[in-house]
Amino acid sequence: MSIQTLAVIDDDAAVRQSLLWLLASDTLQVSGFDSAEAFLADPRRESFNGLIVDLRLSGMSGIVLLQTLAAWPYCPPVIMLTGHGDVPHAVAAFKMGVVDFLEKPFDDQHLIEQVNHCLQQDQAARALHLHEQRVHLTLATLTEREKEVMQLVLAGLLNKQIAEALHISMKTVEVHRARVFDKMGVKSAVELAGVIASLAGGGGRG
Template structure:
């Protein structure tokens, strides 16, 4: 296979990175259309919704994204929507826009994790900068979640005994002590420990301890 064909083949096998999407929820059609056009001009995708209910019907899609959200909506306020989706859409940072902002409203939104709170009319560049920042935060969150899912999948591949051995090893016990704790020989512990290290893709005990801490912050896996 020639180098050119190899590159061509690799591009066929490697999926193209997903285009980030900006989700816009505003009951003013002129605002939606204006923001959509501006966002498309930057090379990003935009999806628009007239109310919170319409937005909530959208399934979660794991691509870098952010939500440009009006505070005043006809069915559910932007602040209430923020609270509603806080746990389910942590990888979709929120940028609030409003024509009726005040200090308590801004403080509430920012304390709940909003990236920015802009009062209409706002400068387009300020919004675009906020969108870029939010998209990057989303990208990082998705990458971290993918890493955690990989760790959870590897942990799920361990047998019950391997999980027991892992928990005792990362707690600091020596192989002999692990064997005494579980009623098995030190040699058997070593075999299980090798399997744990391989399945968890850990090259050292320190790496295994780190992985265990990410799986179960504050305690060893059981």
């Protein structure tokens, strides 16, 4: 089984160290950061499979860090910790997609379960993100004419109708259609529609 990675961002050294001890295992590598700034400066920042973030960090707060992460192309699942029951911040954090908002002291077993949930969620979300990246890169290789043909195929037009709409021969349509299918890795218009629909339906926090 491959090793997954988790970042713990907490300026309380005792809490940070206890989390590193509690969560580290043969299949989970846990790294600690004493500030959001330290985490963002780390070259591994976008490769972590999950984040545990303290709300009241010195310097950049946990909420501001969440706002920063929201601008990333892909953000791993986040568990937020707080030393105080803070309903407005909890609501804000959940709106930004955190998996859980835990008040210290928290139940160790519950935290472990939530971390495992994060890692499972990341695996599926990251796979979708990578798929979307590949599709976008492939779309960028299509010529303008191939894109025009693809849009009309997706609109349900037959080759003859596409030829009339674009003022080209049916043979030319067939060539462009075949090239689109080949580049997109599909064998039918239905498969092509599914690939494009996956882009519209994907996204969101991991």
